[in-house]
Amino acid sequence: MAMFTSKRSSMKSVAAMILSALNMGRDYTSKDPSGSVLLGPGNALPTDPDFHSPGTRKQFSLFHLFASTSTLKLAAPALFAHLRDYVFLLPPDVYYDQHLTAPRKDDQQDPESVLKSETEELGLSGASFFTTHDKGLIVKSVTRGFESSFLLHSMLEAYAIYLLSLKLQNEYSLLSPITDVLYPPYYTFAGALGLGMEGAIWIVMQNTLLLHASSTTLEGDSGTDSRIVSVAIPVSQKWDLKPPSFFEPFRDLVPDNVRPSGLADAELPIHHRPVISKETKKQIMHVLERDTKFLEEMGSVDYSILLGQWEVSSLPRDFPFPSDKTASWAEGVLSKDRLYIYKVAIVDFLWSQEAGLRPMVTRAAGKVVPQQTTTADPDMYREEFLRMCNEYFLTEVLVSEANEPTAGPSSTSNKD
Helix, strand or coil: CHHHHHHHHHHHHHHHHHHHHHHHHHHCCCCCCCCCCCCCHHHCCCCCHHHCCCCCCCECCHHHHCCCCCCCEECCHHHHHHHHHHHCCCCHHHHHHHHCCCCCCCCCCCHHHHEEECHHHHCCCCCCEEEECCCCEEEEEECCHHHHHHHHHHHHHHHHHHHHHHHHCCCCCCECCEEEEEECCECCHHHHCCCCCCCCEEEEEECCCEEEEEEEEEECCCCCEEEEEEEEEECCEEEEECCHHHCCHHHHHCCHHHCCCCCCECCCCHHHCCECCHHHHHHHHHHHHHHHHHHHHHCEECCEEEEEEEEHHHCCCCCCCCCCCCCECCCEEECCCCCEEEEEEEECCCEEHHHCHHHHHHHHHCCCCCCCCCCCCHHHHHHHHHHHHHHHCECCCCHHHHHCCCCCCCCCCEEC
16 A cells, blocks of 8 residues: 555656646747747747757756755747647647636636556556646657667657648648657756656647537527537547567567666457548648658657547437548548547657667677567658558458458557
């Protein structure tokens, strides 16, 4: 019991630390009332430090060195404020007053009422997770040094510039929407020793496995008054998919400190593969090719595609179904038979061959290492990833599907 209490107390302390840092972002805005993208010539960001990554260099302070808990700070707060406002269309009143503020009866707000620890449910990669009380945001820890270094030195600003440049072209990305990054700015003994979650970086992301819609709700004593409210519908089924050619037992050769970013489903069963129109498939393959080209240029490997499925029969009667011409895979597309809605996101893209992972794996496993994500070249991984997606997204029902079950979750799916 003492161990359980200690663990719960620790998670509560971390939740409070995360919330305190996130709420500091209330003081930042996109700093551009016109709402235009803040990119200069050559896609340069403004010179203001709040638009740039802090890097991995930490400050030294005797007070923080011996402190029992770390301090967290926002990385590039003005840049992420601009991404939320302009790219993710996530206004401050929704981000702070809805996601990061739980209903309360008094002036004191328990951090656990806002951020719920989801480690046992989501922590397949060894990371720690929190979700906000309304499931709108996911907060994930990054504890491995090479991932943290890649994020702060290379990916953070490149990711923002990529999304902002797409916005200028009225295009969208399927990369997981990162709304904030928190980092520990000071050296601590606990962080240097790798104790618990000290020294971890935290990534805040929108939960892509929620389907958002507007619904009419009756109000008043007579039940005749109505108002439009936003409804977030949890996913019916979900799959985390990586190229099958890289999903193999050779991962056991990798030492624990460089294990892959998560456990993926072995494959997407035929009877669960989305059957969509040719135009809809053309759209998703175009977006995936563009996004993965960016990841290849960044040296990323081991990323996966997160696929969510909603049954149309479970949605509100007035749900605004998307059409082939206006549908976005980031917001939801309709299957060809109009029985399902699907959403997609590319997740876990912080593994980079620039971090020198191949030598680390070779030293641990020997000179002859079978092909796997930790040793694959980014272009090879991208090629296999796109081949997988092309096979999984169908425009016609496969003949063999007639012999597959038509209801119930498969052994490789996750049911909420």
